Amino acid sequence: MNKILLVTRPKYDDATEYLAFYAGLIIKQAKDKNIDCKDFEGETANSKNITKFIHKKDPSLCFINGHGTETFLYGHKDEIIFDNKNCKILNNRIIYARACDAGALLGRRIVKENEGCFIGYQWPFSFIIDSKWSTKPHNDKVAALFLEPSNLVVNSLLKGNETNEANAKSRSKILENIKEVMKMKDKEDSEKLVLIKYLYLNYDGQVIHGNKSLVF
Amino acid sequence: MSENKKSGKEYEKYKELVIARIEIMPSNYKLSLGSEGTFDKDELMHHVNKVDHIGIKVIQMELRFIKAIAEGKLTKALVSA
Numbered sequence: 001m002n003k004i005l006l007v008t009r010p011k012y013d014d015a016t017e018y019l020a021f022y023a024g025l026i027i028k029q030a031k032d033k034n035i036d037c038k039d040f041e042g043e044t045a046n047s048k049n050i051t052k053f054i055h056k057k058d059p060s061l062c063f064i065n066g067h068g069t070e071t072f073l074y075g076h077k078d079e080i081i082f083d084n085k086n087c088k089i090l091n092n093r094i095i096y097a098r099a100c101d102a103g104a105l106l107g108r109r110i111v112k113e114n115e116g117c118f119i120g121y122q123w124p125f126s127f128i129i130d131s132k133w134s135t136k137p138h139n140d141k142v143a144a145l146f147l148e149p150s151n152l153v154v155n156s157l158l159k160g161n162e163t164n165e166a167n168a169k170s171r172s173k174i175l176e177n178i179k180e181v182m183k184m185k186d187k188e189d190s191e192k193l194v195l196i197k198y199l200y201l202n203y204d205g206q207v208i209h210g211n212k213s214l215v216f
Numbered sequence: 217m218s219e220n221k222k223s224g225k226e227y228e229k230y231k232e233l234v235i236a237r238i239e240i241m242p243s244n245y246k247l248s249l250g251s252e253g254t255f256d257k258d259e260l261m262h263h264v265n266k267v268d269h270i271g272i273k274v275i276q277m278e279l280r281f282i283k284a285i286a287e288g289k290l291t292k293a294l295v296s297a
Contacts, residue, residue: 013253013254014246014248014253014254015248015250015251015253015254018248067250067251068250068251069251074251078251099250100249100250100251101250123276123277123280124249124250124252124273124277125250126247126248126249126250126277127247127248128245128246128247128248129245129246129247129248129254130244130245130246131244131245131246131256132244134246142245172297175293175294175297176297178290178294179294179297188242190240190241190242191240191241191242191245193240194240194241194242194245196290197277197278197281198247198277200281200284200290200293201277201280201281203293204280204284204289
């Protein structure tokens, strides 16, 4: 196993554009820390490329961005990259899947009978987009409330924290953001309620399976 | 019966409640629901009204949140943070 960060970030709809932008911030942080990083962006995020890289370079941390279900993780244009059949190649690694639902079944399977750790979501990872900024994710302060806490998982791992700590810091940041929303003076109560609801659902749905003291 | 095992018919009774709760969403907001897509409030209300698979997901999310509030889970999490 090598200290390499693998990032998948397909880009083909609003959600993946936002996830890809935020994953890009993590890639920059990794490069600033001189951490080896392989970026599968856009159409390069396909099963063939990713599988080949894992076999060849044996990365210890995989940051998967995109769509998911309870049993699949997808790459570019919904190509399946990991499922029950091939998920063994993720054994013994740290996996953070910023995708819907994979924490319910696939994540458990990935870490079954090995020393790996899976962090993900047991139901939809959802976030609010302010349509005024949908073409400029970096300006969207509403989406940032949701995506910055999720970036903290990998950010924390890059700093050398254990998997359990990385997960806890990320979830704690969601609660901080809920408190921040509660204090916002420029938003109506109804608007605050919408934000709090979906922030809380991500907090409640974020799960960790397997080895909780693994370090990148 | 768990939320995931309920049939579409069983979610019918929650439609009005969920639509009322979605109606307060600002018109410039869109909810990204993974591979299902990104929806503004009118689209969300449309799916909930039809009780299709996207509508069911939205209803499940609302019920999960209402339950968390009712059980004091959100308050407990905020107090302990």
